[in-house]
Amino acid sequence: MKRKFFRTGVFVFVILGIFSGAAFSAYHHEGEKDSANFSQVYPDKAGTKLDQCALCHSGGKYEKSEGKFTSLGSCQWCHYSYGYDGKGNILDTVNPYGKAYHDNGRNADAVRKIEDADSDGDGFTNKAEIAAGRFPGDAGDDPNKKTAPFRVYTKAQLDAMPQHTEFLLMNTSKSGDFYAEYTGVPMEDLLKDAGILNSATGIKVFAPDGWSQYHPLETDADPAMYHINGTYPQADYQYDSQAETWCDYSAASCKNRNTGETIAVQNGLKSLLAIKREGGYLTPGILTADNKLDGEGPYRVIVPQKSPSPPDQASNSENQNVKWPYNETWDHNAGACTRTATIIKVEPLPEGTTDIDILEAGWNYVDQEKIIVYGAIDDTRRDGGYLADSDLWIRAVIHTEEKGDIDAVWKKGGSDTTEAGDRVIWGHFYASPDAVNWGSSQNPDLFVKIWFDRSGRTDINFFHVSVPNIDVYSVYPYGTETAAQKSTATLENRYVRHEYQKK
Numbered sequence: 001m002k003r004k005f006f007r008t009g010v011f012v013f014v015i016l017g018i019f020s021g022a023a024f025s026a027y028h029h030e031g032e033k034d035s036a037n038f039s040q041v042y043p044d045k046a047g048t049k050l051d052q053c054a055l056c057h058s059g060g061k062y063e064k065s066e067g068k069f070t071s072l073g074s075c076q077w078c079h080y081s082y083g084y085d086g087k088g089n090i091l092d093t094v095n096p097y098g099k100a101y102h103d104n105g106r107n108a109d110a111v112r113k114i115e116d117a118d119s120d121g122d123g124f125t126n127k128a129e130i131a132a133g134r135f136p137g138d139a140g141d142d143p144n145k146k147t148a149p150f151r152v153y154t155k156a157q158l159d160a161m162p163q164h165t166e167f168l169l170m171n172t173s174k175s176g177d178f179y180a181e182y183t184g185v186p187m188e189d190l191l192k193d194a195g196i197l198n199s200a201t202g203i204k205v206f207a208p209d210g211w212s213q214y215h216p217l218e219t220d221a222d223p224a225m226y227h228i229n230g231t232y233p234q235a236d237y238q239y240d241s242q243a244e245t246w247c248d249y250s251a252a253s254c255k256n257r258n259t260g261e262t263i264a265v266q267n268g269l270k271s272l273l274a275i276k277r278e279g280g281y282l283t284p285g286i287l288t289a290d291n292k293l294d295g296e297g298p299y300r301v302i303v304p305q306k307s308p309s310p311p312d313q314a315s316n317s318e319n320q321n322v323k324w325p326y327n328e329t330w331d332h333n334a335g336a337c338t339r340t341a342t343i344i345k346v347e348p349l350p351e352g353t354t355d356i357d358i359l360e361a362g363w364n365y366v367d368q369e370k371i372i373v374y375g376a377i378d379d380t381r382r383d384g385g386y387l388a389d390s391d392l393w394i395r396a397v398i399h400t401e402e403k404g405d406i407d408a409v410w411k412k413g414g415s416d417t418t419e420a421g422d423r424v425i426w427g428h429f430y431a432s433p434d435a436v437n438w439g440s441s442q443n444p445d446l447f448v449k450i451w452f453d454r455s456g457r458t459d460i461n462f463f464h465v466s467v468p469n470i471d472v473y474s475v476y477p478y479g480t481e482t483a484a485q486k487s488t489a490t491l492e493n494r495y496v497r498h499e500y501q502k503k
C-alpha cells in the first residue's frame, strides 16, 4: 500500500484530533516549520529518530502527590505545561538544543550556527551527535551508547499468544463514541513475553505519525494515566436513543444488551494490544491526503475507562441539551488508546543504551504487521535466539525427525576487524545433546559468518551442514526494507543470506 511520506509536523494534527477539548482553536504550534529548518541542514536525517519532537522538546515530570512524580513524553509534557491554549511558556518544554536553536533565531541558519556547540554538555558537539543519530539536547544520549535491547513481534506470533476479548465503551471527547469488542494480547502478558525487567516503570507507545502515549505499569491516581498491569473497573452498558447521534451502537457485540446491565468480561477489563475488533483484523492505519490517521490497525492499544461513564455528547456539538452532555470530567479513554501502534518503549532505558531509530519502525511496520518492543527488557531472552552482536539477533530452529523442532545452540567462534574497517563475526549453531543424541557442541549443523561492511551493509551468511531442514532468523534494527528476516536452509539449498543496509 502506498502512503504519503511521513513529515514530522503531522503529529500535531493527529494529537489535536484525538485529544483536543474546547480550547482546540487557540492552540498554536509551529513544529512543521521547525522540522523543515532541521531537514534543510540535515536532509539525511529525515525519518530517523531525530526527525521528531524529542529533538528539541523534552519530556518532563510533575509532582502528582508528595514525592511522587509522573513522567510524560514530549507530546504529553508539552500539552501539560504549555497547554492546549498556549498559555504556558514554550521554553519550558524545550531541551538545551531546542533552547539554543530558539535563541539563535529559530531558522535554518540557527541550526548551522549551533553545530559546533555542545548544547547538552555531554562532551559531544551537536554536529557529532546528529551524525551519529544521537539526541543533541539529551545528555543521557551520546554516540557511545548502544541500541537498547529490542524484540520484534509479527502478527503470526501475536496471534499464537493467549488472547483476551473484552467489550467496552470507547469514549472520545470529540470524534464520536462507540461500543466494541476487541481481542488481542493483554499488554501485561506481551511485556512479560518480551522479558520486561523489574526496573521498568512504564511504557511509551508510538504510532508512525509521531504520536506517543505514556502508560505507567501500576495503577495511578491520576485520571489521565492508564495503567498496564492488572484490571480496570467493571462497567455497565449505557444505551439511550438520543445518544445514537454521538455514540455508535451498531457493533454486533451490542446486540441483546440492555441499558444499565453489567458488562461481563471474562478475566476482567485489561489494557490490551488489540489485533481484532468484532472478530475481524483491525483496519490498518493510513495517513490520508489531509494528514489524518485513518484506521486503527494492525495493532491498537486499548485501555478501558478507569471511571466508567455513559457515552457523552461530543465537546464541539452545539446541542448539549441532551441526556448525556459533554462532561470534561468524564473518562475519555479513547484518546489514550493509541491507534496503529508500531513501537513500545519500556522505560527507563537500561544504563548505556539509547533509543532505537523509532521512525524506521514506522509505516513499513504497518505494512509488515510488526511491532517492536524495546528498552527495559531482558536482552538475552528471545525465544531461544541469541544476540550475535549488540544490535543483531539470530536464531536457528532444526526440524529433527525424533524431537520435532528444536532450538539450535549458538557458539560464537570469534570476531575481527579488517584493516579496511569491516567487521566479521563467525560461529556455528549445533543441536544440543540434551535434545537429540547426535547433538554436540563439536558437531556444527549451521555455520554462520556475519559481515559488517564499513559502508553500512550487514550480511549474515548461513551455511547448512546438516541433514534436517533448519529455519534461520535474524533481526537487525537498521534494516531499511525489512528489519527481520526468516528463511530455511536445506540439503538442496545450503546457503542462505540475510542482508541489511544501514541508512
Ligand SMILES: [Ca+2]
Residues within 6 Å of the ligand: 118, 119, 120, 121, 122, 123, 124, 125, 126, 129, 136
Ligand atoms: Ca552534546
Ligand SMILES: [Ca+2]
Residues within 6 Å of the ligand: 120, 122, 129, 134, 135, 136, 137, 138, 139, 140, 141, 142
Ligand atoms: Ca547528547
Ligand SMILES: [Ca+2]
Residues within 6 Å of the ligand: 171, 172, 173, 174, 176, 177, 311, 312, 313, 314
Ligand atoms: Ca464522548
